[in-house]
Amino acid sequence: MGGEKDLDPPVLVSIKPANESTNIKPQTIELEFNEYVKLDNASKQIIVTPRINKDEMVVTAIKNRVVIKLNQDLEDSTTYVFNFQKSIQDITESNPAENLKLVFSTGNDIDSLRFSGKVSYLFPQKDKFIKDVLVGLYEKNDTTDVLTASPYYISAADSSGNFEITNIKAGEYRAYAWFDSNNSLKAEDKSEPYGFLGDTIRIREDIQNVQFYISKADLTELKINRTSTIGESFDVVLSKIPIETIIEHEDYGKKLFYRRNEKNLRFYYTELRNDSIETRLSFKDSVGYKIDTLIFLKFEESDRRKEALEITSNSGASFLKNLRAEFSFNKPLKRISYDSLIVKYDTASVIQIKPEWVSLVDSTDFTKLKIEIPLSDTISKSTFQIYAADSTFFDVENQFNDKKIEANYKRLNPETLVTELIVVIDTDKRPLLLEVLDKAGKTYRQVYLENTNKHSFADLEPNTYQVRVIIDENRNKMWDPSNMNENRQAELVYYYTNPDDPKSYDVPLKAGWTNDITIIPITPLGINKEPIKETTIEEEVIEGIIEEEEN
Known part of the structure; x- marks a missing residue:
């Protein structure tokens, strides 16, 4: 028979250098605990700010001690923070050491400024559990950003999206948040959601109630990767999936046709020609990048077997x-x-x-x-x-x-249908793209509202739905992501949340029911003067980004 399960986390007995030491440049950090410990993904879990070269850092656990060899020089007059998160655990039950952090300075003073707030997903919204989301500050004059290098200061958001960066030096910074699935400490714009504050943040005192929204936005170049003749057809392969395609030729829709399969456009001509067809092609991607070019389409006789109609x-x-x-x-x-x-x-x-x-x-x-x-x-x-x-x-x-x-x-x-779902959006913004989503997240019903913030959906099938509204600023009747290079934020998306359960977006509807719901705007992006509510819903929160100081 075994004894009771060990639920106690390892307790720190000593740490070298001592916490909040000044005027030191250690090459080795040693932590001693009251029991044997092990490491859990230390390279990812141990967050160091300002940034150091973590590839050079070596972390080992031996019995009840953890040793970190930095193998690099530290900056002068700089406060360093080592946040160990859950990287150090007891060897028997994997209980992580709690609230384990080391702060020291290579200069005379310990920097003490803080930058805190919340990160939420914007589109699609999935705030129920936040994981692997980071927030970073880049120095104003740094030529890198969240897509090219790790930040100067960094912190991980907790499972509710809350974050805090501590021990910041007074200065001007650019702020970003992102989902870091591959532990690169930067965002991959093709696959990872990210967000940014458009203006420089001047930190002279603690800044609280910062709201970030993250979503995917692929800023890679839109271009034609290749063209080629395929049998009797002609292929144009793009670098990205376009959201808008324009074909300009007098025979288009009569003899000239195309089909698109993601990034591949295949052109067909119903009559074989010995010469090329000069055609103007225009493409636009989701972040607004465009191509407008002339291309010569060539259609040749071929013995290649034609693709079957599906x-x-x-x-x-x-x-x-x-x-x-x-x-x-x-x-x-x-x-x-x-x-x-x-x-x-x-x-x-x-x-x-x-x-x-x-x-x-x-x-x-x-x-x-x-x-x-x-x-x-x-x-x-x-x-x-x-x-x-x-x-x-x-x-x-x-x-x-x-x-x-x-x-x-x-x-x-x-007689088996929902009588009515009445939706009110508490906003003066227009136009609004109002959508009812099924359990799979697909659009079941939608309506475009240009002159009102209220709509009634009739004759819905009984089911559990979600309801969201997109603030369609550019009037293209779809959601548009951000473009960081143009300092343009993503279009806002508001989801209905249950007042009795703010973490739930579900709207259950039954036959014969009439339901009234109100969609409340989300907390504004940026630095807010009022605390951010846990539901991410606000009533009168005023956006307050600190503007960049005039030269």
């Missing part, structure tokens, strides 16, 4: 009045044989689909179709099937679907 649909969707179906194709669509495109609703009854019911989702994209079918109230059936026989859809290479397509849809009973 089709997907929104089969399984439900509807209330008109049946709304969507079909996506892996290549631009050229022709539809309507004789073999029908709606079935029992073993013997069909509706012939008319051309006027069929349209492109986007007039410039020939790979996505929508079909809206008006159904008579006299039809009592609740299940319907869109049926396309083989050889119904033909693409620009004259390939066709070689198998039948069956997409199923269900008509909802109004």
Whole structure:
């Protein structure tokens, strides 16, 4: 039989140099504990400010002692802070030493200024648990930033997003927060969310109630990586996924077509040509970078086997009045044989689909179709099937679907639906993109509000949803990330939070219910004059970024 489980953390017995020592430049730091200890990811967990070369630092645990060899020179007249977090643990039960920190100065004084606040995710919002999020200060004249090098001062946010940088020297700094998944002590803009305060921060006294918002923003260059002939088509491969594509040529939509698969654009021409086609291409990415260029598209005869036509649909969707179906194709669509495109609703009854019911989702994209079918109230059936026989859809290479397509849809009973969801957004900002999200985070309903801050959603299916609103400053009807190079912040996003459970974004809705909810603006970015509430919701918090001092 074993004894009781050891729940006590290691206790620090001695530390060299002593905490808050001055006028020292140690090459070795030694910590002694009351029991045997081990290290847990010391290279990541031990945070040192101002920054040192941690690649040179060697940390070892021997019995009840931890020894750190710095192997580098320290700066003059500088206060250093070693925050050990949970890196030192007892050897039996892995209990971490608590509140373990060493402060010393290479000069006469210990710097004592503090910079503290909260970090929150902006889009998508996921504040329930913060992990591996750092906050850093860079000296004003430092030529590096959060994307290129580690900061001068650094601190880790706790699981609630709260952070504090201590023992700061008075001065002017640039401030950033970021998710550091790979322990590089800087942000990877292609994959890691980050945020910044747009103005220089002058620290002359303690600064509190700082709010950061982090989100992804890929600032790498938008460019054409390569072009090539592929069979009888022509490929243009970009460095990033564009959010806007413009093709300028007199034959576009008639003989010239394209399809996009992430960063790859494949062009098709329905007639082979011996010469190249000069075409103007314009692209825009999510951070606003643009390309506008002339390119020569070349289409050659080839024996290469043509890509088969593939089709997907929104089969399984439900509807209330008109049946709304969507079909996506892996290549631009050229022709539809309507004789073999029908709606079935029992073993013997069909509706012939008319051309006027069929349209492109986007007039410039020939790979996505929508079909809206008006159904008579006299039809009592609740299940319907869109049926396309083989050889119904033909693409620009004259390939066709070689198998039948069956997409199923269900008509909802109004008595089983939510009566109304009334949403009020407590803001004067316009326009607003209001979205109801399903459990998977996908947009279930949305509406664009230009002249009001209130909307009523009717006939929702009973479920648990989330509701958010995007402040669409540039009126492009989508969320736009930040662009740090242009000192432009990401568009604000407000989520509804449950007043009884501020950590929950869920809105449960049941049949026959009428719900009223109010979305409250989030705490403003920057330095706030009032404490930041744990819910990240505020009433009248005034943004107060300290402006850069005039020369």
